[in-house]
Amino acid sequence: MTRFGKYIDRGLKNLSREAVDAALQRAGMDKSAIEAAIVGNAVAGLMFGQECIRGQVVLRDMGIGGIPIINTENACASSSTAFHLAWLYVASGMYDVALALGVEKLYHEDKRRSFQAIGAAVDVEIMQRIMAQMAATSKKEGEEGGAGESRSMFMDLYAMAARDHMHRYGTTKEQFGRVAVKNHYHGSLNPHAQYRERYTLEEILASPLVAEPLTRLMCSPIGDGAAAAILCSEEKARQFTSKPIFVRASFVDSGKDHRPDEPGATERIAAKAYEMAGVTPEDLDLVELHDASAPAEIILYEELGLCAKGEGGPLIDSGYTELTGKVPVNTSGGLLSKGHPIGATGVAQICELFDQLRGEAGDHQVQGAKVALAENGGGMLRAEVAAISLHILST
Amino acid sequence: MTRFGKYIDRGLKNLSREAVDAALQRAGMDKSAIEAAIVGNAVAGLMFGQECIRGQVVLRDMGIGGIPIINTENACASSSTAFHLAWLYVASGMYDVALALGVEKLYHEDKRRSFQAIGAAVDVEIMQRIMAQMAATSKKEGEEGGAGESRSMFMDLYAMAARDHMHRYGTTKEQFGRVAVKNHYHGSLNPHAQYRERYTLEEILASPLVAEPLTRLMCSPIGDGAAAAILCSEEKARQFTSKPIFVRASFVDSGKDHRPDEPGATERIAAKAYEMAGVTPEDLDLVELHDASAPAEIILYEELGLCAKGEGGPLIDSGYTELTGKVPVNTSGGLLSKGHPIGATGVAQICELFDQLRGEAGDHQVQGAKVALAENGGGMLRAEVAAISLHILST
Numbered sequence: 075m076t077r078f079g080k081y082i083d084r085g086l087k088n089l090s091r092e093a094v095d096a097a098l099q100r101a102g103m104d105k106s107a108i109e110a111a112i113v114g115n116a117v118a119g120l121m122f123g124q125e126c127i128r129g130q131v132v133l134r135d136m137g138i139g140g141i142p143i144i145n146t147e148n149a150c151a152s153s154s155t156a157f158h159l160a161w162l163y164v165a166s167g168m169y170d171v172a173l174a175l176g177v178e179k180l181y182h183e184d185k186r187r188s189f190q191a192i193g194a195a196v197d198v199e200i201m202q203r204i205m206a207q208m209a210a211t212s213k214k215e216g217e218e219g220g221a222g223e224s225r226s227m228f229m230d231l232y233a234m235a236a237r238d239h240m241h242r243y244g245t246t247k248e249q250f251g252r253v254a255v256k257n258h259y260h261g262s263l264n265p266h267a268q269y270r271e272r273y274t275l276e277e278i279l280a281s282p283l284v285a286e287p288l289t290r291l292m293c294s295p296i297g298d299g300a301a302a303a304i305l306c307s308e309e310k311a312r313q314f315t316s317k318p319i320f321v322r323a324s325f326v327d328s329g330k331d332h333r334p335d336e337p338g339a340t341e342r343i344a345a346k347a348y349e350m351a352g353v354t355p356e357d358l359d360l361v362e363l364h365d366a367s368a369p370a371e372i373i374l375y376e377e378l379g380l381c382a383k384g385e386g387g388p389l390i391d392s393g394y395t396e397l398t399g400k401v402p403v404n405t406s407g408g409l410l411s412k413g414h415p416i417g418a419t420g421v422a423q424i425c426e427l428f429d430q431l432r433g434e435a436g437d438h439q440v441q442g443a444k445v446a447l448a449e450n451g452g453g454m455l456r457a458e459v460a461a462i463s464l465h466i467l468s469t
Numbered sequence: 470m471t472r473f474g475k476y477i478d479r480g481l482k483n484l485s486r487e488a489v490d491a492a493l494q495r496a497g498m499d500k501s502a503i504e505a506a507i508v509g510n511a512v513a514g515l516m517f518g519q520e521c522i523r524g525q526v527v528l529r530d531m532g533i534g535g536i537p538i539i540n541t542e543n544a545c546a547s548s549s550t551a552f553h554l555a556w557l558y559v560a561s562g563m564y565d566v567a568l569a570l571g572v573e574k575l576y577h578e579d580k581r582r583s584f585q586a587i588g589a590a591v592d593v594e595i596m597q598r599i600m601a602q603m604a605a606t607s608k609k610e611g612e613e614g615g616a617g618e619s620r621s622m623f624m625d626l627y628a629m630a631a632r633d634h635m636h637r638y639g640t641t642k643e644q645f646g647r648v649a650v651k652n653h654y655h656g657s658l659n660p661h662a663q664y665r666e667r668y669t670l671e672e673i674l675a676s677p678l679v680a681e682p683l684t685r686l687m688c689s690p691i692g693d694g695a696a697a698a699i700l701c702s703e704e705k706a707r708q709f710t711s712k713p714i715f716v717r718a719s720f721v722d723s724g725k726d727h728r729p730d731e732p733g734a735t736e737r738i739a740a741k742a743y744e745m746a747g748v749t750p751e752d753l754d755l756v757e758l759h760d761a762s763a764p765a766e767i768i769l770y771e772e773l774g775l776c777a778k779g780e781g782g783p784l785i786d787s788g789y790t791e792l793t794g795k796v797p798v799n800t801s802g803g804l805l806s807k808g809h810p811i812g813a814t815g816v817a818q819i820c821e822l823f824d825q826l827r828g829e830a831g832d833h834q835v836q837g838a839k840v841a842l843a844e845n846g847g848g849m850l851r852a853e854v855a856a857i858s859l860h861i862l863s864t
Binding site for chain 2: 122139191198329456
């Protein structure tokens with residue numbers, strides 16, 4: 075993967091090339107060995123007018139063509155979905171070598187365009203109606219500007235979920251803060267992370283308020299980047315390495331309308347993935363998950379079964395998910411510190427798991443990691459995640 | 470599928486619902502039986518700002534959620550790709566029932582937006598550079614307006630390919646015209662077709678010139694619509710019908726840079742599909758193919774092996790591809806007459822093959838049809854198609 079960052083002068087092609095070249099080089103493979111490619115990207119249509127054939131455009135530029143190229147989008151889970159489809163191609167036996175590429179450019183001279191693009195990960199028709207109503211109300215009350223133009227409205231949704239968790243389980247703002255302390259610390263050890271500063275809890279809590287209880291350092295930043303993974307049949311992989319990493323489970327799912335006492339999308343898909351992989355949460359050595367905001371990580375601890383419902387706050391306090399804990403979470407720095415170029419995030423999570431399981435994660439290595447899980451969610455419809463993916467990898 | 474047409478007052482949700490409801494009703498299946506869905510759409514991001522999670526948005530609106538929903542785009546081959554992935558889910562054994570949905574709205578109050586959206590099926594960065602140069606040249610020469618704003622520049626590319634075919638093989642404008650006569654006649658028999666008028670060769674040739682040798686009636690129109698297909702494992706299908714239609718081959722591919730004497734993308738993928746299906750072009754009872762313009766159909770006759778290189782013109786003259794011919798082509802009316810809501814076209818081709826193979830195609834039935842092929846291409850990169858798909862179905 076590229077280091078995530080602000081790359082005003084680099085385009086989708088340039089970022090993709092760096093990631094794909096790195097993956098090929100690491101595998102000791104020539105690009106001619108790639109039999110199929112799935113490309114995940116969320117917003118190049120809205121950002122740059124490049125819709126329809128984004129994957130062909132970036133891959134052809136580096137001389138990759140004449141193979142199946144499938145473009146997929148699933149908001150923040152776009153390249154997790156690409157990874158899933160690449161896995162499906164290989165696991166089904168249709169192809170022996172498939173490339174999964176995630177790429178995104180979110181920085182734009184006009185910052186509003188970035189936030190508007192991210193805002194497409196909802197039912198745009200309904201959102202436009204709500205925005206029009208809000209604009210009408212603000213006008214009446216003499217307020218300035220429309221909501222959601224200068225920041226992502228997703229942070230308002232996360233803040234709401236955070237307040238609900240606090241109310242329901244007594245979770246504290248400090249506990250959310252500790253997630254950010256942990257992930258920024260992990261990111262400080264990861265050369266691919268966009269932000270590598272460490273912060274104290276006091277600094278996290280004192281950073282500018284985005285939406286109560288979220289401060290800026292508890293929210294994932296805007297970023298550009300690309301990440302690539304090469305999936306092979308076992309036989310093919312053994313031609314290139316004596317230390318392959320296996321995909322034990324791969325699922326994509328979506329939210330639905332359900333009663334509050336029924337399991338949500340993450341719980342449903344986690345149950346399926348654990349079953350396919352033949353593991354339990356206790357077997358995990360590390361987890362990368364979608365900490366688009368710090369409270370999301372606490373909620374996901376519970377939904378992934380790392381702890382019981384309502385125990386996410388105490389879990390972060392206990393150190394269980396720190397780099398040296400029982401199940402380190404977001405050892406890459408997570409979205410908070412590593413960064414979050416939407417369509418690149420899913421495969422970037424896989425890159426982190428790959429490094430860890432190979433024992434090649436350098437300063438942020440989890441000793442003896444054998445089983446790892448990546449969870450990634452994208453978009454919002456009504457009260458639930460629109461797209462979600464879950465992968466379990468192992469040595 | 471919906472009838473293709475101009476539906477200013479209907480949105481993506483409404484069109485999708487009609488197509489999915491019709492598919493479920495025809496199958497005698499409840500929506501709760503759908504285990505996964507793949508949604509193909511090419512330009513809703515550019516047309517309406519709905520990117521990222523288009524499939525979830527339209528399906529959730531009709532109460533379908535809590536299943537894998539994958540959004541895919543591949544320009545005009547978007548929903549062919551969706552069909553391919555739905556097939557992959559079922560053929561691999563991962564799911565037993567998968568929905569493939571294609572949906573597109575191209576009509577917009579601002580007609581330029583439609584053509585700009587279609588224009589995204591290229592390398593937009595390169596195209597913008599070319600357009601800027603052309604605009605600068607026009608300005609110098611005192612010409613009005615920029616190219617490609619009031620019509621699709623794809624028709625210029627097709628016109629170029631047509632002139633090349635004429636020059637190389639002596640193909641005539643009348644032969645292109647006969648493709649249009651045939652397809653408009655076929656469309657006149659198909660209640661799902663957007664345009665159901667019949668035309669004489671003289672009328673086709675006398676319709677307004679788009680780009681020599683293409684007249685307007687030789688070009689596919691702008692349209693809105695949706696099409697849905699339900700793919701099942703054989704066992705599951707037998708629970709619903711005693712007359713299932715089988716997918717014998719399914720491929721997606723992309724163009725590449727190659728020498729003129731090497732086979733192009735269509736020839737490569739056709740060879741693979743015939744091999745997987747275990748059939749030859751002689752075994753085909755009918756073909757739906759991507760006649761975005763009439764010359765494309767003639768060129769595709771050759772690339773699909775219905776005749777030898779350069780013999781496409783004589784083939785249309787012979788009546789071989791008419792409804793009563795040996796291998797009727799575009800019995801639905803094709804893109805020329807049935808219409809071409811980009812992202813809906815691929816599954817709409819499958820709908821036609823399904824009707825024909827079931828013997829339920831009404832006035833445009835091909836008697837005793839047993840083996841059928843659908844070819845669909847999308848976008849353009851350098852000199853070749855960006856995305857191409859090929860499916861072979863049989864009784």
